[in-house]
Amino acid sequence: MSAKTEQKTVSARDLIRYFGARIAVDQVSLELGQGEVLGLLGPNGAGKTTIMRLLTGNLAPNNGKIEICGMDLQKQTLKAKACIGYLPEIPPLYRELTIDEYLRLAVKLRRLARSKTDDAIRKAVERCGLDNVRRRLIGSLSKGYQQRAGIAQAIIHDPAVIILDEPTSGLDPNQMRDVRSLIRELGAMRSVIFSTHALSEVESVCDRVQIINHGRQVFEGPVDRMKLEGTRLEEIFTQSTMEKIET
Amino acid sequence: MFGSPLAWIILALAQLVFAWFYLANLESFLQVQPQLIRIAHPPGATEAIAAPLFSIGAVVLLMITPLLTSRLIAEERRNHTLPFLISAPVSMTEIVLGKFLGLMVFLSAIIALIVALAVSLLAGGRLDFGLLLSNIAGLWLLSACFVALGLYISCLSTQPAIAGAAALCILFALWIMDNAESGENGITRSLSPFAHFENFNRGMIDTFDLAYFALFIFFFLALSVRWLKLYR
Structure with missing residues (x-):
C-alpha cells in the first residue's frame, strides 16, 4: 500500500445478500485502488463467489452500495459494468x-x-x-x-477493474505460474480482485488480502507488512476460520 | 444461427413441407379451375393456393419455434454463460430484444420461403398483392408471438428440453382454443393468436388484431426482462 492507492476504483460498503433465509454475504466492505491486487481467501462456501457476483452486477445486493470507478453500480449500471472484466468460477x-x-x-x-x-x-x-x-x-x-x-x-x-474467480483452478503448475505473472502484470496498471485457495499465490501476487468466513470478513491486511512482521498467512487463515467454526 | 447445420436442416425440411402442400393445392386448383370460371366472383390463385399455404406455415412455425426458443435463455443458464451477457455493459432489455430479434431474422427466412413459393404463381397468372401482404404481415406477427412466449418460457427452466416441450404445449393449447369453439367471437377464441391470424389470412387487417399481437409480444418480452432483472 503505497502511493498506488490514491484513486479508488472499487468501493463496496456494507454488502448484504441473502439466499432465502440464509445470509451469504454479511456486511462485507472492500476498497481497492488503481494498481492494487486484492486476494480474497476463505474456505469453500464462505461467500467469495457471491461477493464477486455482487461486485460485477450479476447479483443484486439486499443492502449496501457498490461504486466502480466512481459510478454507482445500481444507478449507472452500464457505465460501471463497462469498467469491469469478470471471469466467473465456471468460465462462460x-x-x-x-x-x-x-x-x-x-x-x-x-x-x-x-x-x-x-x-x-x-x-x-x-x-x-x-x-x-x-x-x-x-x-x-x-x-x-x-x-x-x-x-x-x-x-x-x-477494463479498470478485473475480477477473477479462482483463475488458477484446474491448471497445471506451469500454467499457474503464467496466470500468476499475468495477474501481476495486470495489477501494475489495473485493479485486480481474485479468489483462490492457494495461500502461496496470495503471498506472491497480492498487495492486500481479505479473508472471508461464513459471509463475514474475518481478516484484512497488506501482504507486505505481514512479510516484514514475519506473520504467516497460513496461521492467520487457520486461526480466523477456525474460530468461527468453534463458536 | 446461420453458421450451424440446425438452421439449414430446419429451412430444408420446412421448404419440403411447404413445397409439397403448394403442389397439392396447385393441382387441385387446376382441376377445379374450369368450373370456377362459371361463378360470378371466383376465388383467385392467391386465395386458393397462397392463403392456405400461409395457414400451413402457421402450423409449421408452431412446431419449429419452440424448438428454437427453448435454447435462448435455458441453454445460457445450463452452460453458465449468462454471466457473460449480464456482466457486459448491455441492459436486460437489450439482451431480451437481441435474442428476440435474432430469432425473428431466422423465422423471417422461413417466411420468405413461403413468399417465394406464392410469388412463383406469377409465372402462370396474376396475384392479389394486398392479400399476399396481409398474409405476410399476419404470419410474421404470429411467429413473433411464438418467439416472445417461447423466450419467456425458456427463462423459467435450465433444461432446454423442458422449455421447448412446455412452449409447444402452450402454443398447441392456444391453437386448440381457436379451433374448439364453434362461435365466431367466443372469449377463448379471441385469446388465441391463431384466431387473430385468421383475419390477416383472409386479407383483413384489423387494428384490433394488430393491437392484440403488439400486446401479446410486449407482454411476454416484458416478462422476460423482468425475470432477468429478478434473477440477479
Whole structure:
C-alpha cells in the first residue's frame, strides 16, 4: 500500500445478500485502488463467489452500495459494468465457437469501436497464450486453454477493474505460474480482485488480502507488512476460520 | 444461427413441407379451375393456393419455434454463460430484444420461403398483392408471438428440453382454443393468436388484431426482462 492507492476504483460498503433465509454475504466492505491486487481467501462456501457476483452486477445486493470507478453500480449500471472484466468460477464459454469468434463476440458485447477489435483480440490472445489455438473450437480445448479463454474475455476491453474467480483452478503448475505473472502484470496498471485457495499465490501476487468466513470478513491486511512482521498467512487463515467454526 | 447445420436442416425440411402442400393445392386448383370460371366472383390463385399455404406455415412455425426458443435463455443458464451477457455493459432489455430479434431474422427466412413459393404463381397468372401482404404481415406477427412466449418460457427452466416441450404445449393449447369453439367471437377464441391470424389470412387487417399481437409480444418480452432483472 503505497502511493498506488490514491484513486479508488472499487468501493463496496456494507454488502448484504441473502439466499432465502440464509445470509451469504454479511456486511462485507472492500476498497481497492488503481494498481492494487486484492486476494480474497476463505474456505469453500464462505461467500467469495457471491461477493464477486455482487461486485460485477450479476447479483443484486439486499443492502449496501457498490461504486466502480466512481459510478454507482445500481444507478449507472452500464457505465460501471463497462469498467469491469469478470471471469466467473465456471468460465462462460460457448463450446461451439472458435476462440477467435468468441473473443470477437466479447468485443462486440463490450461495445468497443470496430477499428479497435482486431487489436484488442490480438493483445488478449497474446497475453493469455492462445496464439496456437485461435481457430480451434473452444469445446475441443483442454481445461487450461479454456480457463485462459475465460481470462482473455475478461481483459479484452482493457477494463479498470478485473475480477477473477479462482483463475488458477484446474491448471497445471506451469500454467499457474503464467496466470500468476499475468495477474501481476495486470495489477501494475489495473485493479485486480481474485479468489483462490492457494495461500502461496496470495503471498506472491497480492498487495492486500481479505479473508472471508461464513459471509463475514474475518481478516484484512497488506501482504507486505505481514512479510516484514514475519506473520504467516497460513496461521492467520487457520486461526480466523477456525474460530468461527468453534463458536 | 446461420453458421450451424440446425438452421439449414430446419429451412430444408420446412421448404419440403411447404413445397409439397403448394403442389397439392396447385393441382387441385387446376382441376377445379374450369368450373370456377362459371361463378360470378371466383376465388383467385392467391386465395386458393397462397392463403392456405400461409395457414400451413402457421402450423409449421408452431412446431419449429419452440424448438428454437427453448435454447435462448435455458441453454445460457445450463452452460453458465449468462454471466457473460449480464456482466457486459448491455441492459436486460437489450439482451431480451437481441435474442428476440435474432430469432425473428431466422423465422423471417422461413417466411420468405413461403413468399417465394406464392410469388412463383406469377409465372402462370396474376396475384392479389394486398392479400399476399396481409398474409405476410399476419404470419410474421404470429411467429413473433411464438418467439416472445417461447423466450419467456425458456427463462423459467435450465433444461432446454423442458422449455421447448412446455412452449409447444402452450402454443398447441392456444391453437386448440381457436379451433374448439364453434362461435365466431367466443372469449377463448379471441385469446388465441391463431384466431387473430385468421383475419390477416383472409386479407383483413384489423387494428384490433394488430393491437392484440403488439400486446401479446410486449407482454411476454416484458416478462422476460423482468425475470432477468429478478434473477440477479
